[in-house]
Amino acid sequence: MVDDMLRTPDAIREAERWTAHNYHPLPVVVAAANGAWVTDIDGRRYLDCLAGYSALNFGHRHPALISAAHAQLDRLTLTSRAFVHDQFADFCRELALLAGKELVLPMNTGAEAVETAIKVARKWGYQVKGVPAGQATIVVADGNFHGRTTTIVSFSTDAQARDDFGPYTPGFRIVAYGDLAALAEAIDETTVAVLLEPIQGEQGVVVPPAGYLPGVRRLCTERDVLFVADEIQSGLGRTGETFACDHEGVRPDMYVLGKALGGGIVPVSAVAADRAVLGVLRPGEHGSTFGGNPLACAVGTQVVRLLATGEYQRRSAELGAGLHESLRALIGQGLVAVRGRGLWAGIDIDPALMTGRQACERLAARGVLAKDTHGSTIRLAPPLVIEADELSYAVDQLAAVLN
Incomplete structure (x- = not known):
């Protein structure tokens, strides 16, 4: 596998050179994906907790x-x-x-x-x-x-x-x-x-x-x-x-x-x-x-x-209840608010700790992809095919970032 410093930065620089800068993507270059996971050009796997802004409700390549x-x-x-x-x-x-x-x-x-x-x-x-x-x-x-x-x-x-x-x-x-x-x-x-x-x-x-x-x-x-x-x-x-x-x-x-x-x-x-x-x-x-x-x-x-079939609605409701409970447990430990329904959450990070962008960069470094919006708010919208242990992994990484 080619070293990160040789592959990923070069790909990002090429993208920035040839495209209008209407987005500010995280420094991750995705090459493959399946279910709730994506793999970058250097072979590193990430849990996708954005799901294309809900375009990937059924995961990658269902x-x-x-x-x-x-x-x-x-x-x-x-x-x-x-x-x-x-x-x-x-x-x-x-x-x-x-x-x-x-x-x-x-x-x-x-x-x-x-x-x-x-x-x-x-x-x-x-x-x-x-x-x-x-x-x-x-x-x-x-x-x-x-x-x-x-x-x-x-x-x-x-x-x-x-x-x-x-x-x-x-x-x-x-x-x-x-x-x-x-x-x-x-x-x-x-x-x-x-x-x-x-x-x-x-x-x-x-x-x-x-x-x-x-x-x-x-x-x-x-x-x-x-x-x-x-x-x-x-x-x-x-x-x-x-x-x-x-x-x-x-x-x-x-x-x-x-x-x-x-x-x-x-x-x-x-x-x-x-x-x-x-x-x-x-x-x-x-x-x-x-x-x-x-x-x-x-x-x-x-x-x-x-x-x-109703399967995906049920998964979202059941897994979402656990996700929101886990996120609410972090209020006072770096989070100031949690909102949402099902497998969709908006979380406000204490702005004294970091911005939403910084949180997402640190999450990516720990193998979880999310997206910031409006200052210190980030959104979680994992695919509805995600498993409970994968959600726990994502929350654990967020807790580590906050602490």
């Missing part, structure tokens, strides 16, 4: 997903939506049934699905609710993260994501996350949708107060407004339920899905809603060359079938 991808690669990869392919109906039907909705509109990335939801909500507002042309408004929450397109960063409250990318798209009102009174005040006759993450991931896995999501549902119903739930990170088993909204028995009008929907193999996203909402679109009004392509649908269908 056999059923890899098999579906291989089989489809041998037959057909792309037609565009100019034609119907033989994987399309199965994917849309099975995802619609999983979400309890009538229709699905497949896209590629999470941001593309959010943009789709925004367009659909506005068109619904004009055609169904009767909002005057050009006046539709959408209420969002502070601390939100829905993507990085110019429209989406227009309503971000994160200066790093927003600054210097104007002029900004109008039509959005920002209210405090978790504050029903502020939400009620922001809704008026021009409001077509409330767009929220049921748990704010990028903000540090922030769970809203009990009763908040049912309150949002009630307000939207009373005021004739669409409730759009961005479940791109929180959905598809991550929190111990199929959707994070399920924890409070809430059914949004639109689900925005992505990340794990592609099984860690291809980018797949979708909007799921009933015909009264998604049915406002007509041919030519919205599309995507790669959205709903055969390879994406073959993999996505297998993802839905894995979730339909």
